[in-house]
Amino acid sequence: MAKKPAAKPSKGFEESLWDSANKLRGSVESAEYKHVVLSLIFLKFISDKFERRKAQVVEEYGADFVDMVDFYAMENVFYLPEESRWSHILKHAKQDNLALVIDTAMSTVEKSNKALMGALPDNYFSRLSLDQSKLAALIDTINNIDTIANDCHLSEEDVVGRVYEYFLGKFAASEGQRGGEFYTPKCVVTLIAEMLEPYKGKIYDPCCGSGGMFVQSLKFIEAHQGNQKNVSIYGQEYANTTRKLAKMNLAIRGIAGNLGDVAGDTFFKDQHPDLKADYIMANPPFNQSKWRQDAELTDDPRWAEYEVPPVGNANYGWIMHMISKLSAKGTAGFVLANGSMSSNTNSEGTIRQQIIEDDLVECMIALPGQLFYTTQIPVCLWFLTRDKSANEAKGYRKRTGETLFIDARNMGSMISRKQKELTSEDIAEIARTYHAWRGEEKDGKYQDKAGYCKSASFGDIKANDFELNPGRYVGAAEVEDDGIPLETKMAELTAKLSEQFAESAQLEQQIKANLKGLGYEL
Numbered sequence: 346m347a348k349k350p351a352a353k354p355s356k357g358f359e360e361s362l363w364d365s366a367n368k369l370r371g372s373v374e375s376a377e378y379k380h381v382v383l384s385l386i387f388l389k390f391i392s393d394k395f396e397r398r399k400a401q402v403v404e405e406y407g408a409d410f411v412d413m414v415d416f417y418a419m420e421n422v423f424y425l426p427e428e429s430r431w432s433h434i435l436k437h438a439k440q441d442n443l444a445l446v447i448d449t450a451m452s453t454v455e456k457s458n459k460a461l462m463g464a465l466p467d468n469y470f471s472r473l474s475l476d477q478s479k480l481a482a483l484i485d486t487i488n489n490i491d492t493i494a495n496d497c498h499l500s501e502e503d504v505v506g507r508v509y510e511y512f513l514g515k516f517a518a519s520e521g522q523r524g525g526e527f528y529t530p531k532c533v534v535t536l537i538a539e540m541l542e543p544y545k546g547k548i549y550d551p552c553c554g555s556g557g558m559f560v561q562s563l564k565f566i567e568a569h570q571g572n573q574k575n576v577s578i579y580g581q582e583y584a585n586t587t588r589k590l591a592k593m594n595l596a597i598r599g600i601a602g603n604l605g606d607v608a609g610d611t612f613f614k615d616q617h618p619d620l621k622a623d624y625i626m627a628n629p630p631f632n633q634s635k636w637r638q639d640a641e642l643t644d645d646p647r648w649a650e651y652e653v654p655p656v657g658n659a660n661y662g663w664i665m666h667m668i669s670k671l672s673a674k675g676t677a678g679f680v681l682a683n684g685s686m687s688s689n690t691n692s693e694g695t696i697r698q699q700i701i702e703d704d705l706v707e708c709m710i711a712l713p714g715q716l717f718y719t720t721q722i723p724v725c726l727w728f729l730t731r732d733k734s735a736n737e738a739k740g741y742r743k744r745t746g747e748t749l750f751i752d753a754r755n756m757g758s759m760i761s762r763k764q765k766e767l768t769s770e771d772i773a774e775i776a777r778t779y780h781a782w783r784g785e786e787k788d789g790k791y792q793d794k795a796g797y798c799k800s801a802s803f804g805d806i807k808a809n810d811f812e813l814n815p816g817r818y819v820g821a822a823e824v825e826d827d828g829i830p831l832e833t834k835m836a837e838l839t840a841k842l843s844e845q846f847a848e849s850a851q852l853e854q855q856i857k858a859n860l861k862g863l864g865y866e867l
Contacts, residue, residue, distance in 0.1 A: 363515055368479050377473060379516040380586055384466050385487050386508060387593045388450060391423045392431035393491075398422045414457075421599050423461065429453035431488075438484045443477055444470035460601065464592035514718070529557050529628040529680065530716050532767040533726075537626050537678040538565040539776040540708070540728060545575040546623030549670055551611045551663070553580035556591035558626040559602060578602035581609065581616045612642060612662060617670075625667050625677035631722055632682050633659035651699045655691035660684070665696070668705065668729065676707070676730045683711070683723040686813040698811040701748075701803070705729045708749040708779055711815045713757040715765040725815075728779075735784075742784030746803045749782045750815035751775060752796065795820045 369378045395417065402416045410416055417424040427433060429450040437446040451465040470480070490508065514531070534557050543562045550558045559578050566573055578600065582588035585608040595602045605616025636659035643653050647669040654662040660681055667677050686709065688694065700706060708728040714721060733744040756771040767775075778798050781788040793799050799818040809817050857867050 363512070366483060366512075368482060369475070379512065380466055380469065380589070381473070381475070382483065382487075383512060383590060383593065384451065384469070385447070385483065386490065386512075387465075387597065388429075388434070388447075388454070389431050389487050389490055390597060391454070392425060392429075394422050395425045395430065396432075423454065423458045426453050426457055429457065434484065435488060438481045441477060443480055443484075444473075444475055461592070461596060463607075464589055464596060466586075466589065529554065530718070530766060531557070531561070532772065533628070533680060533712070533716060534558055534561040534626075535565075536767060536772045536775060537680075537726065538562050539772055540726075540779050541624050541626065541676055541678050542569075543576060543624040543626075544569070544571050547577050547579060547620070547672070548624045548626065549578075549617070549620060549622035550580045550625070550627050551666060551670070552627055552629050553582050553591055553604065554587055554628070556580070556594040556602070558628075559591075559595060559600065560598060562624070562626065563598065563600060573600070579617050579620055579622065580604045581611050583608060583610050611666065612636060612645075612659075620670055621672040621675065622670050623672050623675050625670060625675065625679065627663070627667065627677075627679040629663040629679065629681065630659070631720065631724070632684065633663075636662060650703075651696045652692035654696065655693060658688075658690065658693070660688075661693050661696050664700070664727070664729075668700070671729070671731050674730075674732045674736075676728065678726060678728045680724055681727060683725050683814070685727070686725055694811065697813070700729075701806055701811050701813075704733060704746060704803070705731065706748050706813065707733065707744070708751065708782075709813045709815055710751045710775065711754050713754050713765055713767070715759075715763060716757065716767070718764070740783075740785045740787075744783065748801050748803075748806060748813075749779060750799045750801055750813075750818040751778060752798070752815040752819045754816075793819075 366378060366382045369381060398417055398420055399411050402411050402413075406416065412424075414424045428446075434443075434446055434450055437443050440446075447470045448466075448468050451469070452467070455461050455463070455465055537558070538561045542565070544566060548559065548562050550556075553559065559580065562576070562578075563573055565571075566576065578595070580591065580602060581604065582591055588604060588608040591604060592602075603617070607614075607616075609616060634657055637656060639656055642648075648654060648662075648665050650668075651665060654660075654665060663679070663681070664685070667679060671677060685693075688697075706727070707730040708726075710726040710728075712724050712726060714723055717724070733747070735741060735743040753767075753771070753775055756775075757765040757767050759765050777788045778791070781791040782798075782800060784791075791800065796819055799815075799820070801818045805818065806813070860867060
């Protein structure tokens, strides 16, 4: 019998969970309570999966086998000892030692499952000295998340994943600049995935935050009937607490990713020194200053091909790091501040010229403003590739010496007073333009469109002093001819202007008369 599709998790429920989490304000800093909430949601999720598998083991093999770890591992389920199960936490939800019970559960989960080592908060709840009643209320609210009981066309990973995405977005919006360190707007991540089409190979994010790039890559694969087993994931994150979020975010979806042994600065403690990636997707910190001292990293092999990136801004340090990680046919798509397209500060202009001369720049996209929760800085997307030669297997034409420029600044729709997002139609149009330009027949024949896209030659870019701002290349959009002769338009405009002059003179006389009545004559 076919399963009945159930409703997706309602926004109302997600908002009620958010309201419950907000009760922690005052006793926990906003930068901290996201870890409290998301780690508890994660624990509830893996407990639900464990209890379901436990019931299956009893039914299929008998009660004597419920504690055999292999029966859980074979179904990609984490085995949970008694003290790490959600049911155990519920028993202690009204007791004074609740924080200690949760910390013990988190620690036990990690010790019992090597894949989760370093993913969960360490002695976190006890250290925060949380208000017991507020923590208990949060436990009650999270207990209402039924991740697996409904016959739903969404998997349980999608159910909890949606909650994660909602919370990460809300945390980013509420935290200001700090929130942007771990969250990239979903529409931007989706666009990068749709452009790169990461079907097969190694995917790398050198500043992976909470893992959004990886999640969206695998969603792309699923949406296009690909196989997740054909990709492997590599990443790195500087902030340890954010790295834990990434590991949980991946674990929720059953994704095995290599995020290195520890959290660390990508420039000073590269966790994947020998990696050559097929796809790189990233949102590095914008205009990161003081990322190294004058004498530091000057002889680093990552800048061996170009000039040493300047101390005052890490933008080109990130670009060169990613270039060094690209495989022979690898492609990269990443977000940077608009200044990266034209800056000539210190060595930036020289490095950009060298990258262009090496024919690595495949596509540049100017994005609309107000996409990010945390900054109003205009941003752009860079797409780099090691190989612009024809690829019959993928349907690419030879693109040597060409770069595609797309001006998407007029796209997007406001979703709140301050926030804009690219619609699915916007994303599809941009991706379709790019794929058509590469020569993929399914996307039709590419054509330049004034005000929107332009395929520029190396000579065009050289003539523009090696600047990469799409506005320099796409030109102005064509104004549609309304069919009214110029003479007719001018006659109408001058008649209207004459009326306005007459009104202006009449108002001037009235004001003078009013002032005279008050004893002030002009």
